[in-house]
Amino acid sequence: MKTLIDQINRYCALFGAYLFFSIGLIIAYEVGARYLFNMPTIWVEEIARVLQLWGCYLSMGWILKNRKMIRITILIERLAPGAAKIAELFSITIIAVFSVITIYYASIITLESIAIDRHTSSMLGLPEWLFDASIVLGFFLLLLQCIAEFMKICQGQAINFNAEHDI
């Protein structure tokens, strides 16, 4: 179960990373199309923003798993193992509660966007749910990783405050 969640978030982060890389490619293409062919596109800016949202939120679980979020560790690193464990469980609970509330309210927004067929006010006119759904899925993946991390700590896995990448 935990390994499965780790793997899902790992692949989502890989996907997210290459989404960011592809943003670089399409924006460079836009500049080329504008200056070399005098044919600016109407899709690059908006697609790039959608990809950025998905790339960012899909990768949060992997960032949590690798303990790469910025935080102050001066105090907790000096705590006794038991106290550090409680502090870590508390942190993960805060993230999980935040995720649950966010998933609930972001789902309302997403479903409303689908129900009233809301589109962006741009030339491309993308459906708004494309933007909103990234929050729902991203925080769902983060919530799964919170559960996995909670279980790992409860089962006695040591807390590594400076974990390395696993990719």
Added chain:
Amino acid sequence: MIIALVLFCMLALMLIGVPIAFTLGGMGLAMLMIADFSPLIASQALVSSVDSFILLSVPLFLLMSNVLLKGGVGTDLFNAVQSWVGHLPGGLGIATILSCAFFAAISGSSVATAATIGTVAIPEMIARNYPRHFVFGLLAAGGTLGILIPPSIPMIVYGVITEESIVDLFMAGIGPGIFLVLMFTAYSVFFALKNKPAQQQATKSADVKASFNERYKATMRASPVFILAAVVLGGIYGGVFTPTESAAIGLMCALLIVFIRKSLTKKNLHKAIMESLQTTVVIFMIIAGAKIFSKAITLYRIPQDITELITHNISSVGLFILVVCLVLLILGFFLESISMLLIMVPVLLPSLSALGIDPIWFGILFVIMIECALITPPVGLNLFVIQAVGKADITEVIAGVYPFILIMFFAVISIYLIPDIATYIPFKM
């Protein structure tokens, strides 16, 4: 009372080890719910904070820096600069600072700058008997130029929060960047002259002036880096590209450079992409959390209350800057740069207009103060980068950075007294 309570809760959560992004986001969400504001505001803020074309320049500049870092272009750059100044007293120190400055012009990150130049310069300087603490301090401080000399990721974030022109911010960073380079260089020369025995040893093998042919060859080899800097900055300043487009073009040029040099393996490219993702997501999560927090404190009228407090008690700009600098200095002991920016700026922004302070000028002072935070223990990020790159003891690195922190304070005072150091290029040129 509310301000004190918010501050207390925020500090408590941060000290317990809750990630900054979720401290800010969680506090914001809780404040919204307690006051019966719709939590939908938080979900909308999560979308709107990352749904920004300007912010796209952050991952792209990071990708560009990481591709160049993994592609080993730091060696060419350092060798070229060294061939011109290496024979001077403190020449290797000067070469290091100038290399940091040139790399800063193609990188928006201090970590990438410190790591790229540090990888080449640290072994070279230590081999020539420069005192270790001086070498580490020089590199840690030199790396911070990465966020002052444009492009700069903190400036992009500052521009997004304050809705100021990022191009103006970039241009305003050039003068202070050059000023700090000159100060760091002067200190390197002073250090070399003062430490005669070390200097004699240090220059023994480096005092041979490179021939014109050697200089020409080294410069030609590093020329793609100089061209890349010209394309990135010239494109933005000339109005050819937006900062985001400039970052994308810079990334393509960086890929072309490492492809021609055959210096980037697939594995390293993958690493560069993953490391850029990590930094990007971490920054964006804090931005998203800060946006929720900022919405909540605005609805509670906290920035307005703080502005009132400031305008009633602080009448002069100088005193305001002094207080801000002191707060940033203290925060810098515990927080990293982007967090400081995202916590402080939304709160201080209304006070700037109340006191008639130019936000661009203030942005530059702010960036220099967060440069200090990058090299102040115990959480200065550059200290750990240099510790890792130089395989050093952290105490050696810390011992070396103090003179550079003082130089940065001197830069802040100079820019306060002579605002033109920052504002001349964007507004008077």
